[in-house]
Amino acid sequence: MPPQTQVKSSGSRGDAVTGKPISNTQRALGKLREMIFAGDLPAGSNHLETELAAQLDMSRTPIREALLMLEGQGLLELQPRKGVRILPISPGDMADIYDVLTELESLSAERAAIAGHPASAFAPLEASIDDMDKAIAAGNLDAWSAADDRFHRELVQLGGNGRVKAIVDMMSDQVRRARAITLALRPLPTKSNEDHRKVFQAIKDGRPDIARETHRAHRHHAKEIIVDVLEKHRLRFV
CATH class of the missing domain: 1.20.120.530 (GntR ligand-binding domain-like)
Incomplete structure (x- = not known):
């Protein structure tokens, strides 16, 4: 698996449209989506929650919550004891x-x-x-x-x-x-x-x-x- 650039978190930031603070889960969701669309998390690849948390410089809780949302959108699947698999495009x-x-x-x-x-x-x-x-x-x-x-x-x-x-x-x-x-x-x-x-x-x-x-x-x-x-x-x- 190719090395990824760590994404630093600097606490709660404002939403670009509303100006309201966004949660760590929302930030994790947005960044993970970007990484999937950009191919940084390619189709068919597997990743551990700890790995993703380290890349985004966040705790595992917002990462886990974001991954559950992305699973609901059909972009990935959570595999017990195996981490996350980015779903291929069928x-x-x-x-x-x-x-x-x-x-x-x-x-x-x-x-x-x-x-x-x-x-x-x-x-x-x-x-x-x-x-x-x-x-x-x-x-x-x-x-x-x-x-x-x-x-x-x-x-x-x-x-x-x-x-x-x-x-x-x-x-x-x-x-x-x-x-x-x-x-x-x-x-x-x-x-x-x-x-x-x-x-x-x-x-x-x-x-x-x-x-x-x-x-x-x-x-x-x-x-x-x-x-x-x-x-x-x-x-x-x-």
Whole structure:
């Protein structure tokens, strides 16, 4: 296992958005997620809680609590007396996850178009699409990925169903992780930007059927691309 750089903790820090202090568990959760997405904790690797606690310069209690949350999100599994195993990315699992997200996000698009939101409510959604276009023009796939995350998050928010949001949030980390690994191996996501703008326009125009079906087709296409890449390069990710 490659050596890791120790992450120093300096006590309670404020949340970047709310300014409120965050707990050691929240900090551990955020850092461990970053390490998984960055590949510092690669798929299929095993780690002891004591090892992770030392890397983050924390006690085992917040590490343990964070690991339990990450297990619930499907990113790892806790193995009795063996520590933690970072779960590999399964093409079959990703296909199942995309099927669920497709239906829930398409429902959100439909509900957003029906809701009669004021024009100002659509500004964050439109801004995310503009940022995706700028990222593609600049060849910055990381910036595109971040803007794409915002688009899907704002879409579900506009749908106004809290239970849908909770389920999508639970699955979104696995999609982010698979996309981070496959993004450089897939075609440039210009079609994704075009699809997003069509969904946005249908929602803004109050056309729920078009919003729902356009988003469903978009997610089906994304699923085909990411599952195909995972299958072709499967040995690299397990």
